[in-house]
Amino acid sequence: MMNEKTTRRALLGGLSTGALGATAGCLESLNGGVDENGESGPSTDDSNRSDGEAEPDEEAPSEPESEELPDIDGGAVVFTYDDGPMTDYEQAFPVHREFDAPASAGVVTEWVGREDFDGRDWMDVEHLEELAEAGWEINSHTTAHTALGQFELVEDVEPDDVRVYPEERNHGFHHGYEIEVTDGENSAVRTVVDSDHDGIGAYLEFDEPVGESFAAGETVERYPEELMHEFLGDSKAQLEEWGFEVDTLLAPYDICDEWTVEIxxxxxxxxxxxNPGSMVNDRESFDPFDTNRDYFIEYADPRNIQTQLDEVATQGAIGIVGAHSFKEEVDEEGIRTMLEWIEERDLTVVTLTDAFRAVAAESS
Structure with a gap:
């Protein structure tokens, strides 16, 4: 018999090609099949049923308790903080507590507990536990903050070339990983040893020649499927080993495409x-794998943020916003101002998973 998690995964398999309405039932079952501590619900085994009881054709998922779901009728906002730095705990967390407002923290598992790494300290498991106890959600942000998408090549590749030229060089930020170059029929897997810009453009450099010809515009470079499973599956497994319920992903570098969703x-x-650039998500067509998110302090115009919040309130929509709390411009005052704007518009602050569950319950 499949367990609850396996069943949900199977039902979610087609989500990338459809709207939330098609998957409302499986998201709803997430509430009914698992209690607040992550324990499985009653067994569906028929062995203990008395002979006099009629067997239903199919056991329906339990309806979630209404009080377990947030009221999002007037619109809601989800906060997602990137990477897991100590500033999430020291700066963002205290302000959110002032407003009794949860948030979601996207955690890079290989960075948890590291000190003076990349110029800053990172939350350890105890800090994450305190956030979770206060109602925060822990998101996966992959094992090593690797970009998950695939990038089209903008230059032809010859068999003796050791460099390829993608439209973006995000996969060059991490050396030592394998990259698959593929046009859908032929593929070559090589290891990235360098990345930079030359007279042609941004490039990835491999440990050996590609060995085949590939045409620009018809070829992509991406992490191989096995490696994608490692980045996504191992991250989730590690966070769950530490005791967190992890059902959502925050994609590094805001890069998400069909290849990302497929895995x-x-x-x-x-x-x-x-989809970066807008926070507004319409509830009627809300797809958990096709969400909009915008930064609310960095890269942001305060007037535009308030305009988007007005849209969320007027439409009763879901607004998803993010920030890197370690950035200089992201301070307690800015976070507090954002929460005040939300409060002025009577919007509800919820976690990402609670937003998914609330919309799914409406659709059912």
Missing amino acids: ADEYYDGIANA
Whole structure:
């Protein structure tokens, strides 16, 4: 018999090609099949049923308790903080407590507990536990903050070339990983040893020649499927080993495409930032694997943020916003101002998973 998690994964398999309405039942079952401590609900085994009891054709998932779901009728906002730095705990967390407002923290598992790494300290498991106890959600942000998508090549590749030129070089930020170059028919897997810009453009450099010809515009480079499963599956497994319930993904570098979704929906119920640039998500067509997210302090115009919040309130929509709390411009005052704007508009602050569950309950 499949367990509750396996069943949910199977039901979520087609989510990337459809709206939330098609998957409302499986998201709803997440509430009914698991209690607040993550324990499985009653067994569906028929062995203890008395002979006099009629067997139903199919056991329906339990209806979630209404008080377990947030009221989002007037619109809601989800906060997602990137990477897991100590500033999430020291700066963002205290302000959110002032407003009794939860948030979601996207955690890079290999960075947990590290000190003076990349110029800053990172939350350890105890800090994450305190956030979770206060109602925060822990998102996966992969094992090593690797970009998950695939990038089209903008230059032809010859067999003796050791460099390829993708439209973006995010996969060059991490050396030592394998990259698959594929046009859908032929593929070559090589290891990245360098990345930079030359007279042609941004490039990835491999440990050996590609060995085949590939045409620009018809070829992509991406992490191989096995490696994608490692980035996504191992991250979730590690966070769950530490005791956290992890059902959602925050995609590094705001990069999410069909390749990302194809692998991610085997592990997660949704992605926080499939489409960067706008926070507004319409409830009627809300797809957990096609979400909009915008930064609310960095890269942001305060007037535009308030305009988007007005849209969320007027439409009764779901707003998803994010921030890197270690950035200089992201301070307690800015976070407090954002929460005040939300309060002025009578919007509800919820976690990402609670937003998914509340919309799914409405759809059912």
